[in-house]
Amino acid sequence: MSKLASRITDAEAEVMRILWEAGRELPISDIRKTLEKTSKWETSTIKTLLRRLCEKGVVLARKKEVFYYRPLVSEAEYNEYATQSLIDRLYSGSAKELVASLLGSKKLNDSDIDELRALFKVGDGDERNN
Template sequence: MSSVEEKITEAELEVMEVLWDAGEPCTLGQIKEALWEKNGDTTKTLLRRLCAKGAVGQEKRQVYWYTPLVSREEVRGSRTKKLIDRLYAGSARNMVAALVRADQLNQEDIAQLRQLLDEMDGERRQ
């Protein structure tokens, strides 16, 4: 069974990004403006789908106000796991190795990864 985060499409993700960036409930008009959409039908459809999936909540005041019900981190984590499972047979090590081989990580990235791994290793030993 897949989670809400895995069911969010690319187009819906754009709407979620607007809501996450806003940090507070938004109206359809505010979301349309942030997406540079003229008529709003597409955004309204995407919001309806996100509400049905449980990713966005809506509250009726004079107009509907929309709030994300899943965090950016939850969606990123779910999508990252799905990517690793699909492209690297579930091996994060193979994904990182592919990034290194493709010269996608600079020295700063590598240093930050080392620091993160050292911190995680230290937490496991405690």
């Protein structure tokens, strides 16, 4: 993932989520309508966020009758980067320490733990087959 994408702010990520969920390019009017449900941002604020995202190289603006915006970075790519960044910052790069922290703070219920166990078992099987 691009270093520029690493600097997506929380507010910019809200705009990105709208673009990701749409699955197609959107005019600012559609982005604004969706954001009205969750924020009190003015149109000028939304335009500024979109301009910054374009400058960072994570959104493309295309002029038709109005500007249409589409993400150049997938949600999965961004989430992977953000997760790794969190692990690096808070747990010195140790995913095991993150999981231990979640277990210790009771953030995972029994169902979550069972799902993770199943994922680990699938991962073990994949490793043995290689």
